Amino acid sequence: MTTETTPAAEKPAVRKSRKVGTVVSNKMEKTVVVEVTRLVKHDRYGKFQKKSARFLADDRVFACIPGDVVEIEETRPLSARKRWRVRAVVTAARREG
Numbered sequence: 001m002t003t004e005t006t007p008a009a010e011k012p013a014v015r016k017s018r019k020v021g022t023v024v025s026n027k028m029e030k031t032v033v034v035e036v037t038r039l040v041k042h043d044r045y046g047k048f049q050k051k052s053a054r055f056l057a058d059d060r061v062f063a064c065i066p067g068d069v070v071e072i073e074e075t076r077p078l079s080a081r082k083r084w085r086v087r088a089v090v091t092a093a094r095r096e097g
Contacts, residue, residue, distance in 0.1 A: 020070070021034040021037070031082060032057050032086065034072055068089050
C-alpha cells in the first residue's frame with residue numbers, strides 16, 4: 001500500500017487581495033494609514049455613493065508620504081490591526097525640497 005502525500009511545493013498559490021489607496025498618515029514607525037475609496041451603487045435609488053475604509057499597512061523602507069497613491073497587499077497579521085503591506089508606490093506625491 002502506497003501513501004501519496006502532496007508536497008508543500010505543489011499546493012495551489014493563494015491569491016492575496018490587493019487594493020489601491022491614498023496614504024493619509026505616516027506618523028507611526030514602519031506603518032502608514034491608507035484610505036481606499038470605492039463607489040457603491042445604492043440598492044433602491046441607483047445613485048453611486050463613495051465609501052471609504054482605512055487600512056494600516058506595513059512600510060519597512062519608509063518610502064511613503066501623505067498624498068502618495070499606493071498599492072497594498074493582504075498579508076499575515078503583523079500586529080493587532082496591521083494586516084496589509086505596501087507593495088508599490090503607484091503615484092508619488094509632490095515632495096518639497
